[in-house]
Amino acid sequence: MNHFTKFDNKELGQTLIDLALDYKKDPRKDQQKGQGKRIGCVFLNPSLRTRVSTQLAASNLGVEPIVLNMDKEGWALEMRDGEIMNKGTVEHIKDAAAVLGSYFDMLAIRAFPSLTNREEDINDFIFSQFVKYSGKPVISLESAIRHPLQSLADQITIHENIKEKRQPKVVLTWAPHIKAIPHAVANSFAEWTLGMGHSLTITHPEGYELDVRFTKGATIETDQNKALEDADFVYVKNWSSFNDYGKILSTDPSWMLTEKSLSKAPNANVMHCLPVRRNLELSDEILDGNRSLIQKQAENRIYAAQSVISMLLDS
Ligand SMILES: NCCC[C@H](NC(=O)CCC(=O)O)C(=O)O
Numbered sequence: 181m182n183h184f185t186k187f188d189n190k191e192l193g194q195t196l197i198d199l200a201l202d203y204k205k206d207p208r209k210d211q212q213k214g215q216g217k218r219i220g221c222v223f224l225n226p227s228l229r230t231r232v233s234t235q236l237a238a239s240n241l242g243v244e245p246i247v248l249n250m251d252k253e254g255w256a257l258e259m260r261d262g263e264i265m266n267k268g269t270v271e272h273i274k275d276a277a278a279v280l281g282s283y284f285d286m287l288a289i290r291a292f293p294s295l296t297n298r299e300e301d302i303n304d305f306i307f308s309q310f311v312k313y314s315g316k317p318v319i320s321l322e323s324a325i326r327h328p329l330q331s332l333a334d335q336i337t338i339h340e341n342i343k344e345k346r347q348p349k350v351v352l353t354w355a356p357h358i359k360a361i362p363h364a365v366a367n368s369f370a371e372w373t374l375g376m377g378h379s380l381t382i383t384h385p386e387g388y389e390l391d392v393r394f395t396k397g398a399t400i401e402t403d404q405n406k407a408l409e410d411a412d413f414v415y416v417k418n419w420s421s422f423n424d425y426g427k428i429l430s431t432d433p434s435w436m437l438t439e440k441s442l443s444k445a446p447n448a449n450v451m452h453c454l455p456v457r458r459n460l461e462l463s464d465e466i467l468d469g470n471r472s473l474i475q476k477q478a479e480n481r482i483y484a485a486q487s488v489i490s491m492l493l494d495s
């Protein structure tokens with residue numbers, strides 16, 4: 181594994197899940213493994229879980245994490261090659277990434293999409309520029325189109341909570357939001373769930389179809405009640421329109437998941453990546469009830485990151 185940016189294959193996915201579960205039992209068992217190594221975690225956007233869980237994961241392995249909140253503390257970065265930098269940007273990604281590459285053994289970066297330039301976002305422009313110029317193994321802390329550490333934590337959580345021998349029914353449901361929200365978490369959840377061999381139903385209002393590169397093989401159902409029937413895992417997420425790029429087409433509150441929406445899914449566990457807007461995306465009754473796996477997902481972020489850093493240390 182040279183970089184960790186996306187789902188690769190089922191075998192590697194399962195290896196990462198198993199390793200994460202080993203670390204969960206004994207988080208510091210490999211404390212010597214990363215002695216003398218450093219990881220630089222660069223954030224171009226806000227974060228709670230990703231920032232802290234990655235630092236904890238690194239320190240469990242003896243790796244020293246250093247965080248740079250580039251959006252607040254760094255120079256304004258120019259991303260485009262060949263620009264005459266006579267406006268607001270101060271430092272080119274080519275120079276900044278190369279310097280960081282020389283300081284660290286591995287790097288990690290969060291770079292959200294613009295949601296205004298679809299072409300750049302679907303090519304993961306900022307993230308790709310960073311990988312290109314850093315010269316070191318890079319972990320995605322959420323890019324324009326993927327959030328693989330979240331998805332690995334989600335798959336660990338599903339793996340831990342499968343109760344029956346049969347294949348679980350996994351549903352990804354759109355939820356209302358007041359802001360235009362990226363596609364990364366939904367894309368990645370679909371990519372990893374399908375990649376790990378689960379069946380996936382995606383439900384959303386008309387116009388909210390995700391990029392088919394991530395959803396090929398999923399069942400798409402615009403009737404949420406029908407989609408939720410007999411679900412075992414229900415992943416709740418808002419995203420903005422992909423076809424009408426970055427637009428909010430609906431804020432219909434009936435899409436917010438409640439106990440009533442799950443009346444035909446008695447065994448459903450509910451998942452969300454957090455942060456969640458209570459009583460807009462998800463009701464208090466679900467968030468505070470027995471169905472929620474949401475805190476467990478957040479805890480598993482540590483072991484997801486730890487398994488990834490550990491595997492990168494091996495390569
Ligand atoms: N890192 C996990 C989620 C990040 C992002 N959420 C947000 O931007 C929430 C913003 C708000 O609620 O104002 C998203 O859903 O893709």
Ligand SMILES: NC(=O)OP(=O)(O)O
Nearest residue numbers: 227228229230453454
């Ligand atoms: N789920 C997640 O990535 O949370 P943060 O944005 O707080 O890191």
